[in-house]
Amino acid sequence: xxxxxxxxxxxxxxxxxxxxxxxxxxxxxxxxxxxxxxxxxxxxxxxxxxxxxxxxxxxxxxxxxxxxxxxxxxxxxxxxxxxxxxxxxxxxxxxxxxxxxxxxxxxxxxxxxxxxxxxxxxxxxxxxxxxxxxxxxxxxxxxxxxxxxxxxxxxxxxxxxxxxxxxxxxxxxxxxxxxxxxxxxxxxxxxxxxxxxxxxxxxxxxxxxxxxxxxxxxxxxxxxxxxxxxxxxxxxxxxxxxxxxxxxxxxxxxxxxxxxxxxxxxxxxxxxxxxxxxxxxxxxxxxxxxxxxxxxxxxxxxxxxxxxxxxxxxxxxxxxxxxxxxxxxxxxxxxxxxxxxxxxxxxxxxxxxxxxxxxxxxxxxxxxxxxxxxxxxxxxxxxxxxxxxxxxxxxxxxxxxxxxxxxxxxxxxxxxxxxxxxxxxxxxxxxxxxxxxxxxxxxxxxxxxxxxxxxxxxxxxxxxxxxxxxxxxxxxxxxxxxxxxxxxxxxxxxxx
Amino acid sequence: xxxxxxxxxxxxxxxxxxxxxxxxxxxxxxxxxxxxxxxxxxxxxxxxxxxxxxxxxxxxxxxxxxxxxxxxxxxxxxxxxxxxxxxxxxxxxxxxxxxxxxxxxxxxxxxxxxxxxxxxxxxxxxxxxxxxxxxxxxxxxxxxxxxxxxxxxxxxxxxxxxxxxxxxxxxxxxxxxxxxxxxxxxxxxxxxxxxxxxxxxxxxxxxxxxxxxxxxxxxxxxxxxxxxxxxxxxxxxxxxxxxxxxxxxxxxxxxxxxxxxxxxxxxxxxxxxxxxxxxxxx
Numbered sequence: 001x002x003x004x005x006x007x008x009x010x011x012x013x014x015x016x017x018x019x020x021x022x023x024x025x026x027x028x029x030x031x032x033x034x035x036x037x038x039x040x041x042x043x044x045x046x047x048x049x050x051x052x053x054x055x056x057x058x059x060x061x062x063x064x065x066x067x068x069x070x071x072x073x074x075x076x077x078x079x080x081x082x083x084x085x086x087x088x089x090x091x092x093x094x095x096x097x098x099x100x101x102x103x104x105x106x107x108x109x110x111x112x113x114x115x116x117x118x119x120x121x122x123x124x125x126x127x128x129x130x131x132x133x134x135x136x137x138x139x140x141x142x143x144x145x146x147x148x149x150x151x152x153x154x155x156x157x158x159x160x161x162x163x164x165x166x167x168x169x170x171x172x173x174x175x176x177x178x179x180x181x182x183x184x185x186x187x188x189x190x191x192x193x194x195x196x197x198x199x200x201x202x203x204x205x206x207x208x209x210x211x212x213x214x215x216x217x218x219x220x221x222x223x224x225x226x227x228x229x230x231x232x233x234x235x236x237x238x239x240x241x242x243x244x245x246x247x248x249x250x251x252x253x254x255x256x257x258x259x260x261x262x263x264x265x266x267x268x269x270x271x272x273x274x275x276x277x278x279x280x281x282x283x284x285x286x287x288x289x290x291x292x293x294x295x296x297x298x299x300x301x302x303x304x305x306x307x308x309x310x311x312x313x314x315x316x317x318x319x320x321x322x323x324x325x326x327x328x329x330x331x332x333x334x335x336x337x338x339x340x341x342x343x344x345x346x347x348x349x350x351x352x353x354x355x356x357x358x359x360x361x362x363x364x365x366x367x368x369x370x371x372x373x374x375x376x377x378x379x380x381x382x383x384x385x386x387x388x389x390x391x392x393x394x395x396x397x398x399x400x401x402x403x404x405x406x407x408x409x410x411x412x413x414x415x416x417x418x419x420x421x422x423x424x425x426x427x428x429x430x431x432x433x434x435x436x437x438x439x440x441x442x443x444x445x446x447x448x449x450x451x452x453x454x455x456x457x458x459x460x461x462x463x464x465x466x467x468x469x470x471x472x473x474x475x476x477x478x479x480x481x482x483x484x485x486x487x488x489x490x491x492x493x494x495x496x
Numbered sequence: 497x498x499x500x501x502x503x504x505x506x507x508x509x510x511x512x513x514x515x516x517x518x519x520x521x522x523x524x525x526x527x528x529x530x531x532x533x534x535x536x537x538x539x540x541x542x543x544x545x546x547x548x549x550x551x552x553x554x555x556x557x558x559x560x561x562x563x564x565x566x567x568x569x570x571x572x573x574x575x576x577x578x579x580x581x582x583x584x585x586x587x588x589x590x591x592x593x594x595x596x597x598x599x600x601x602x603x604x605x606x607x608x609x610x611x612x613x614x615x616x617x618x619x620x621x622x623x624x625x626x627x628x629x630x631x632x633x634x635x636x637x638x639x640x641x642x643x644x645x646x647x648x649x650x651x652x653x654x655x656x657x658x659x660x661x662x663x664x665x666x667x668x669x670x671x672x673x674x675x676x677x678x679x680x681x682x683x684x685x686x687x688x689x690x691x692x693x694x695x696x697x698x699x700x701x702x703x704x705x706x707x708x709x710x711x712x713x714x715x716x717x718x719x720x721x722x723x724x725x726x727x728x729x730x731x732x733x734x735x736x737x738x739x740x741x742x743x744x745x746x747x748x749x750x751x752x753x754x755x756x757x758x759x760x761x762x763x764x765x766x767x768x769x770x771x772x773x774x775x776x777x778x
Contacts, residue, residue, distance in 0.1 A: 351621070354621055355617070355621070358614050358617050358620050358621065358627070359604075359607050359610040359611045359613075359614055359617070360611065360614075360616075360617045362596075362600060362603060362604045362607070363604065363607055363611075365593070365595075365596055365600075365604075366593050366596065366604045366607075368595070369592075369593035369594060369595050369596060370591050370592070370593055370594075372550075372587070372591055373587070373591040373592070373593065374575070375549070375550070375574040375575045375578070376548060376578055376584070376585050376587070376591070376671075377578055377584070377604065377605045377607065377670065377671070377673075377674050378575050378576075378577075378578030378579035378608050378674055379575060379604075379607050379608075380575050380579070381575065482595065484596070484597035484599065484600055484652055485600060486599065486600070486603065486631070486635065487597075487599070487651070487652045488599050488635070488638075488639060488642070488648065488651035488652060
């Protein structure tokens with residue numbers, strides 16, 4: 001066992017490790033954790049009676065330090081080839097945390113065992129024993145290199161991918177009618193699917209054509225403002241504005257695309273970042289046109305094929321609930337918006353999957369691989385890039401119109417750089433070019449923070465941690481493998 | 497005599513003060529393999545880059561005449577030279593679409609034909625038009641090439657995962673899939689072993705025999721150049737110093753001097769000097 005233990009040391013010279021060193025390292029980990037947690041979770045500013053006050057969380061800090069020290073020690077013993085002590089320690093820790101969590105959380109009689117106020121953090125603390133136990137399993141089963149957990153799990157997910165995509169689609173279709181689903185959950189998923197659509201749109205530009213675009217939110221903004229302005233100024237309906245908003249966003253894509261045609265990689269990223277900010281600053285400063293920082297209010301709500309979702313429709317007209325003879329419920333609109341964005345997103349997905357099998361889509365991918373070779377075989381790089389920019393921007397424009405219609409209000413604050421970064425993170429973490437990967441990444445990056453709102457300040461921390469973990473274990477993204485668009489003897493692969 | 501496939505007249509390419517190609521003229525014929533040789537830095541690849549539109553020549557006329565018309569290559573954009581004038585090329589350092597499958601590489605090469613067949617994407621997107629049939633034809637063309645270069649069994653693997661020699665042949669097949677009238681090969685034998693070089697010779701001679709196109713070849717491997725060239729042009733310091741059949745080039749003293757150095761005559765290897773003396777050239 002000692003032999004297997006020594007081969008899996010995480011880059012450390014395991015052979016020369018002695019128990020004293022293990023404990024010295026564990027203490028170092030404890031001190032580092034102490035320094036980090038004191039500033040991050042140790043103190044919290046609370047607004048007391050009219051003034052800000054600091055509240056200390058010594059328990060949480062102490063727990064984090066103990067967990068880090070024992071966790072590091074357990075990892076060290078694993079390197080020494082001793083799996084028994086770490087296993088017992090990890091099981092004990094899991095038991096102490098799991099008992100109150102499983103017996104009712106906040107209402108459990110064992111609630112005094114829980115180190116943190118936020119339940120999600122307590123669940124998160126289970127990660128420490130989980131990592132140790134995972135490591136034990138890795139050593140016992142000899143899962144390293146090609147057989148490492150990340151690779152094996154990635155392979156399993158890869159094989160399950162067609163199933164996974166189908167299951168996700170079915171869940172998405174019936175979601176609003178599931179028994180435990182309430183308005184809040186439908187709202188969260190509407191947001192998640194908006195980002196999935198944006199991710200799929202950006203995937204055309206970044207994943208397929210390989211053009212690193214850091215200003216994608218600009219097109220989202222153009223779509224949102226196009227609809228908001230047309231709706232407020234001319235009273236046009238959502239469905240009339242949708243194609244116009246898409247066309248305007250696509251046109252913006254072409255206009256922004258032209259000057260950056262010669263740029264690649266980092267340079268392109270910087271320029272697109274600048275364009276994204278320019279659009280936002282124009283929206284703020286063009287006061288008479290866009291309303292500046294105040295934004296635009298009372299943007300028209302989309303109707304169901306002409307049937308509005310009003311409680312009291314004007315005399316002589318029908319509303320959604322009167323037409324179908326239903327009791328009025330504001331839930332109808334929420335569900336309608338959910339299905340609307342779902343249909344938009346599925347159209348984006350269908351378009352991309354279809355496009356990949358057409359010459360233009362293959363030219364996008366070829367452009368990503370090697371632009372010089374593209375020229376040599378007669379592909380027009382200018383047109384190919386511009387179509388990618390324009391089509392990606394068009395889908396952002398549709399999503400933007402939906403956003404404006406859902407909120408009923410637009411302002412420049414919704415289109416800051418961090419939005420572009422999040423959409424790009426969804427595409428990159430999902431695995432460049434992978435449609436299902438985008439869904440998973442959107443669920444993780446948008447869905448989880450919404451569900452764990454009680455963690456408030458730690459959300460960005462967890463976000464960063466998640467990114468680092470994915471970059472370490474799955475550097476190509478969650479689902480990185482690319483399937484060829486056609487195979488010899490089969491012609492085009494099956495229709496999506 | 498009819499106009500040759502490619503006529504290069506007074507081609508000059510300057511980079512600042514450096515004259516990479518200096519007043520070079522030559523022709524290339526359909527159904528012939530024309531080789532360009534010369535020491536490193538002689539300007540061979542620069543000639544190719546001018547021909548295929550990667551550089552705009554400082555001076556010179558590059559005219560390509562085929563059944564599909566007459567084109568002045570120096571006035572066309574890079575990609576239009578491949579698209580309209582139908583000049584294809586390979587690269588000294590292989591440039592495949594490494595992340596795409598072998599088959600996809602050959603399908604992408606038929607981009608312009610397929611793009612027209614797909615009605616520039618919109619009808620094909622909703623399944624209208626004859627795109628499916630066009631794609632089947634394209635796959636058959638690709639399959640034919642894969643059989644010729646013996647890569648059918650790797651068709652669905654990533655192009656970047658192929659061994660070096662296979663990548664070289666795939667790049668030639670990809671260039672041929674663009675349906676060219678002139679194929680420019682930049683050191684196709686670089687990095688190949690002796691057996692692979694022989695296979696390459698056979699492939700090039702087969703292309704010349706069956707496709708009736710002109711081949712322009714840059715090569716250092718003399719077993720390839722001397723074995724298959726119909727005509728050889730020798731460049732040195734950007735100038736054309738010789739032109740002729742392989743036998744003529746082998747015996748040309750300027751060429752020998754360019755390759756072996758411009759030392760005094762006695763510096764030549766004795767057997768070369770003896771050869772030259774026998775032929776009365778010294």
